[in-house]
Amino acid sequence: MKWTKTLVQTLREDPGDAEIDSHKLLVRAGLVRKVAGGLYAYLPLGMRTLRKIQQIVREEMDRAGALEVVTPVLQPSELWRTTGRWDTMGPNMFKVKDRGEHDFALGPTAEEVFTDLAKGVVSSYRQLPLTIYQIQWKFRDETRPRFGLMRSKEFLMKDAYSFDVDAEGADRSYWNMYHAYERIFSRCGLKAVPVQADGGDMGDSLTHEFHVLADAGEDGIAWCEGCGYAANLEKAERRADGAAACAPQCAAFSEVATPGAKTIEQVAAFMNLPPEAFVKSLVYVADGRPVMVCVPGDRDVNDVKLKRFLGAKTLALADFDTVLAATGANAGSVGPVKPADASLRIVADASLKGATGRIVGANKDGFHLRDVDLARDTFLKDGDFADLIVVKEGDTCPHCGKPIVIKRGIEVGQVFKLGTKYSGAFKANYKNDRLEEKTMIMGCYGVGVSRTLQAIIEQSHDANGIVWPAAVAPYQVVIELLDPADASVAKVADDLEAALEAAGVDVIVDDRAERPGVKFKDADLIGFPVRVVAGAKGLANGGVEVKRRSEDKSMTRVVAPEAAVETVMSLL
C-alpha cells in the first residue's frame, strides 16, 4: 500500500479533550476521530488494527471449539422482560420503540438472545456442550463516557456463551475459554492478568477478569507479589488480624462532647487521636431495612462484600431521615451502642472482633463514646463479623500472609459462570439420555475488542508515539521512500514492497513528497513495528536501513536491498 493512496492524517498536537496517552495517540496517529461524546469513527489505520484483533479473537475462539454466529443489535424487550433485566438494567440500556410502539433495546450484552437461541436450537444432550459467540457492536448509555474507546457508548465486543449438561461440563467450558483468553491477549502482544472478580448478581459464581495493568486503568486490583493472588478491589479479601485488647483492662465507656465534629477526620483531630482509634458506623438500607455497618475509622466499607454478606438484593446508603430514625442521631454521631431502634441490625468488619477502647458515635448529636468494648457494650455476635472493608495497600494477603499492593487495571475480558440464571428463566432445557428434561448450565465470556485496541496502545507506547506489537499493527512494516522522485530509489522501494507482500507481510510505503524528518516523526507516531529506509544517500552507502520501532537508532542495520526481506522477516 502506498501512503498517498490511503487516508492517514496525523496531528501534531494533542486533541484537547484527551486525557490519557492512549487516547491522545489514537487520535494523533489518525486511527479514530470522535463523532460525538463516546462515539468514534475508525479511520483506515484504526480499522486495520481493529480487524486484526478481531481476527485473533476469532481464530482462538474457533480453535477452542466455539462457533461463530451473529445476533441482532436490536433486541426485543420481551427477551429482557423474561429475566427481569428490562427493568434492572435501568438507564444503562438504550431503549427504542418501533413505529408500532414496540420496545427494543440496543443490545448492551446478549445473554437473553443467546439463551433464547440455544433454547430454540438445542433439544438433546447430544448437541451439548455448545459454545457460540459473536463479535458485535454493543451499546451502553454510559453515565460518563471517557478515555476515548475505553468507556464509550458504542463498542465492539466479542461475547461467547457456553451451554453444558452439568456442572463439570460447565467447568470445562469455563477453563477452556479462560485459556483461550490467555492466548488471545498474548497474541495481541498484551500482558493481561487474570484476576478474581465479584460475581455481581450471580452470587458466588466463579469469575475472572482479564486486566491490562496500567496507571490509567479504571479498576483497582489487589495484588500479592508473594503468591500471585490477584483480585478486583470489589472482591479482594484480606486476612483480618484480631484487634488488640486494651491493657490491662478496659474502663467503662463514657460520653465525650465533640461539638461540630462530623467526620472521623474531624473527630480524630478534635480528640487528637489517630483514625484507627475510632469505629466508623454507617447506616445502609438493605432490601428496605436499615442496617448499621461498623468498620475501623481509617477504612472504607466495601459495598459489594456487604451486600453479599447480608444476602441483600438492593443496598444503598440510608438517607438522613432513616439514619435519624434508626439511631437517634444524625450521620456523624452514630454508633453501635444503644441505637434508638433497638432492633437495628448491626454488622461489623472482622478486624473489629474483640476490639476494645474504641471511640464510637454516641447516637446523640455532638457526642461520642470512648472506651467502648464492642463485645461488652454492643449486641454484636460472632456471626455479625465479616470481612466488609475495601482492601488497602499493605493489608495482609489472605493466602500467603505477605503484604498486598494495589495496582490499576484496564478490564479487557471477563469469563463468568452463569449457572442456570438465564437458562432457568428461559426454560432452556435439553433431554438427557433417560428422556428427562434438564436445564442447561451456562457460562458467558466477553472480550472488549475496541477497548483492547486502546489498552494495547496504553501498554505499548513511548514519548514519540505508539509501539505496535507486530500482530496487531495496522501495517507491520513501513518503507520510508525518502526520494520518491528518484526513479531508481522508488524502484527499490517498490520491489521491496512487492517482495514483502508476497511473503505475507503488511507493508506501507511512505511515498509522500515530504521531508525525511516529517516521515520519520509520522512513522514513530503511528508506530509501525519495523521501519525500512530507502533513500538515495543510504543506497549509495551500501543499502537500505532496517530497524525496529522499539529500537534505538544505533541498532539500525544496513543491508543490500535484495537481503532486506530476510532481515525484515527476522525482526517481525
Added chain:
RNA sequence: CGGAGCGUAGCGCAGUCUGGUAGCGCGUUUGGUUCGGGACCAAAAGGCCGAGGGUUCAAAUCCCUCCGCUCCGACCA
C-alpha cells in the same frame, strides 16, 4: 445525577472582564528556495464566534433559555 470548566477555521488556542464588524500557530492549496528527525519565503482558501431569544445605534463580547463537550464525584457488564 451533583460540583467545576469550556464551546471562536480541519486541529490547538487568543480575543469576552472594559461592546465598535474576526485573529495566531499547526494543517490545507499555489509558486519558489530547501531536503536524513515535524524547513524557509511569498501568496491564498477556509468562520451563521454551539443554538434561540433579549438589551443596544452596534453583540464573539452584556442578560435569559436551551444544547453540546471536558474534568472531579456518584454509578457501572
